[in-house]
Amino acid sequence: MAQMNMIQALNSALDVKLSDDPNVLTFGEDAGYFGGVFRVNEGLQKKHGLTRCFDAPIAEGGIVAAAIGMGVYGVRPVVEIQFADYIYPAYDQLVSEAAKIRYRSGGEFTVPITVRSPYGGGIFGGQTHSQSPESLFTHIAGLKTVIPSNPYDAKGLLISCIEDNDPVLFFEPKRIYNGPFDGWHENPVQPWTGHPLAEVPEGHYTVPLGKARVMKEGADVTVLAYGTMVWVSLAAAEWAGVDAEVIDLRTLVPLDIDTIVESVKKTGRCVIAHEAPRTSGFGAELSALVQEHCFHHLEAPIERVTGWDTPYPHAFEWDYFPGPKRVGEALKRAMEG
Amino acid sequence: MKNTRSLSLHVPEPQCRPGDAPDFSGLMLADAGAAPRPDVSTSPHEMRDLAYSLVRVLDDEGRAVGPWDPKLDADTLRRGLAAMVLTRTFDERMYRAQRQGKTSFYMKCTGEEAIACAQALVLDREDMCFPTYRQQGLLITRGYPLVDMMNQIYSNAKDPIKGRQLPIMYSTKEFGFFTISGNLGTQYPQAVGWAMASAYKGDDKIAAAWIGDGATAEGDFHQAMVFAGVYRAPVILNIVNNQWAISSFQGFAGGELTTFAARAVGYGLPALRVDGNDFLAVHAATQWAAERARSNLGATIIEFYTYRAAQHSTSDDPARYRPGDEFDHWPLGDPITRLKQHLIALGEWDDARHEQLEKDCVEQVKAAGKESEAIGTLGQSRPSVKEMFEDVFETPDWRLRRQRQEVGV
Numbered sequence: 001m002a003q004m005n006m007i008q009a010l011n012s013a014l015d016v017k018l019s020d021d022p023n024v025l026t027f028g029e030d031a032g033y034f035g036g037v038f039r040v041n042e043g044l045q046k047k048h049g050l051t052r053c054f055d056a057p058i059a060e061g062g063i064v065a066a067a068i069g070m071g072v073y074g075v076r077p078v079v080e081i082q083f084a085d086y087i088y089p090a091y092d093q094l095v096s097e098a099a100k101i102r103y104r105s106g107g108e109f110t111v112p113i114t115v116r117s118p119y120g121g122g123i124f125g126g127q128t129h130s131q132s133p134e135s136l137f138t139h140i141a142g143l144k145t146v147i148p149s150n151p152y153d154a155k156g157l158l159i160s161c162i163e164d165n166d167p168v169l170f171f172e173p174k175r176i177y178n179g180p181f182d183g184w185h186e187n188p189v190q191p192w193t194g195h196p197l198a199e200v201p202e203g204h205y206t207v208p209l210g211k212a213r214v215m216k217e218g219a220d221v222t223v224l225a226y227g228t229m230v231w232v233s234l235a236a237a238e239w240a241g242v243d244a245e246v247i248d249l250r251t252l253v254p255l256d257i258d259t260i261v262e263s264v265k266k267t268g269r270c271v272i273a274h275e276a277p278r279t280s281g282f283g284a285e286l287s288a289l290v291q292e293h294c295f296h297h298l299e300a301p302i303e304r305v306t307g308w309d310t311p312y313p314h315a316f317e318w319d320y321f322p323g324p325k326r327v328g329e330a331l332k333r334a335m336e337g
Numbered sequence: 338m339k340n341t342r343s344l345s346l347h348v349p350e351p352q353c354r355p356g357d358a359p360d361f362s363g364l365m366l367a368d369a370g371a372a373p374r375p376d377v378s379t380s381p382h383e384m385r386d387l388a389y390s391l392v393r394v395l396d397d398e399g400r401a402v403g404p405w406d407p408k409l410d411a412d413t414l415r416r417g418l419a420a421m422v423l424t425r426t427f428d429e430r431m432y433r434a435q436r437q438g439k440t441s442f443y444m445k446c447t448g449e450e451a452i453a454c455a456q457a458l459v460l461d462r463e464d465m466c467f468p469t470y471r472q473q474g475l476l477i478t479r480g481y482p483l484v485d486m487m488n489q490i491y492s493n494a495k496d497p498i499k500g501r502q503l504p505i506m507y508s509t510k511e512f513g514f515f516t517i518s519g520n521l522g523t524q525y526p527q528a529v530g531w532a533m534a535s536a537y538k539g540d541d542k543i544a545a546a547w548i549g550d551g552a553t554a555e556g557d558f559h560q561a562m563v564f565a566g567v568y569r570a571p572v573i574l575n576i577v578n579n580q581w582a583i584s585s586f587q588g589f590a591g592g593e594l595t596t597f598a599a600r601a602v603g604y605g606l607p608a609l610r611v612d613g614n615d616f617l618a619v620h621a622a623t624q625w626a627a628e629r630a631r632s633n634l635g636a637t638i639i640e641f642y643t644y645r646a647a648q649h650s651t652s653d654d655p656a657r658y659r660p661g662d663e664f665d666h667w668p669l670g671d672p673i674t675r676l677k678q679h680l681i682a683l684g685e686w687d688d689a690r691h692e693q694l695e696k697d698c699v700e701q702v703k704a705a706g707k708e709s710e711a712i713g714t715l716g717q718s719r720p721s722v723k724e725m726f727e728d729v730f731e732t733p734d735w736r737l738r739r740q741r742q743e744v745g746v
Contacts, residue, residue, distance in 0.1 A: 059564070
């Protein structure tokens, strides 16, 4: 065991896979010699060699297309898109190609690739360094979408993604790379140091895809969250004084429907929290699923606390970001409903 | 006060429209044998002129001339001719099948047969082809069963890709033929990635990709060129310039301004511009590029200059945008006629044998057609509906299992 922040945990996952599987390689913009703008690939080129970890042209479509071709050949590339806000040039390759190649080839050609990308707000990143585009991918048949919320899961999930034979989008909440940000932005930033989920095994282990984690058990209301919003939701429950059961979904596709349904049937109430804009966000899917599976157990309308239906603003960071107060108020409303 | 002249927007227009007499006087052609053949290790900047020239081997009399003559033996030439005739025969039959309502859609490659058929003879079966929808000649030359092609076109119970894809979007790993996508250009940078992986693994396989003149305007084309150059990927990047992208003449992809081969110059890649209707030139250029790739010298761009003789697809009527007899005036002729003429000039072929070949091809296609239609044409037969839910992922998740139950299969 070692103490790691999320960056170190992700770096460790890559190091483990580069060490144990010669078919794993990683590349992206500034992801080689320099080690990535967030340092996730730090030291990997030096340790594993130039052809195992290298820099790429500034061409997201090309990066993903090259990864697809490599995956079809039979290697397992892990590519980095510097910010999720810049994944759109690769959207055609992800949606029309990576997602459909297994299907359209009758299962003959496969795309075992992982696309890593820092995502999410809360860092004054403005419009193009803060977005949460997960619902643009969860809507696509054939893609898996994974979002960790802590160092332990980050490493175990990333290893699972690399070992998975399907294309996976792995979104890393950059706001919590260094510490579990709870949304109380006026408070000093807490590092991961000393946190139980920052205790990370140094070797190989996995966290299975499709399994949620109950972060905090509770009797009154179920909170469905992922990424940074897991920590915000925990803080919100404390602020609101509500005995909430906070579920970290960890993978959006495949989704752990059983854990969700079991919890909502127990609590009878559900609040969904994500940073992405509300309309057609992943919360809409979660809300629909809870309604379909738990209708007779629901004692209040399902609440969604999300980013607004606007581009992500700069000066209005904390008016936009769904902080603990907004989530807490939703918890209270759910309790009254 | 504005004192400059008003700007005007230039919108390219083809030389000829329906009703006009075809005019190909403006083409950049070259005589057979005129283009030099550099060593494969030549640096791209030393061979730039080839991007503006035209590699041709067969002259007007059907003789093979110049440094690019691949000096193929008569058996190989006859094999190539047979593959081209079979491809054309297959196309004609499947075009009719669509008109008869046996399938929803078809696309011919008439006039372009030399490209895929000659290239298939050069590339190893282990090399991976990333084709567009107009390289059926690769499959036919590699001996992929015609009946499997038809089963795919009919989406019948024996369709190798299980009824999931539009007709002609073939896929066969065994024959080194990558699954065709409807999205244009996407396969181009994927081929580069495949080639990078082969190099990464220290393998000896190369990749080849095809794109049409129209789709070179896609961003994927640019990315493929950048990645191929940067990582010196062992890939052959073919551009099939058949003058037309559905109704748009190649000027809308920038072809009025320069050659497509010349795009390579800016990326530091070697380019060949080749007579696409000259079987020998296609063979020789591909051989050159394959040798270069196998020698770890990197990618080659080849523009094949040809003409899309047929409709874009069964959903298209070219008489609405180009002269109906344009192909008859195409200065590079018909690839089958030209190779036939060459073989006859060599004393290795004659009209009677050619007639027999055509008959044999018709019989072969007919027999495959009978076999495939016995399984069923579109709507009469199809794979199990279960197949709709398979292969989305390696293992279906709960949603797919439940949705399949909803359908009751």
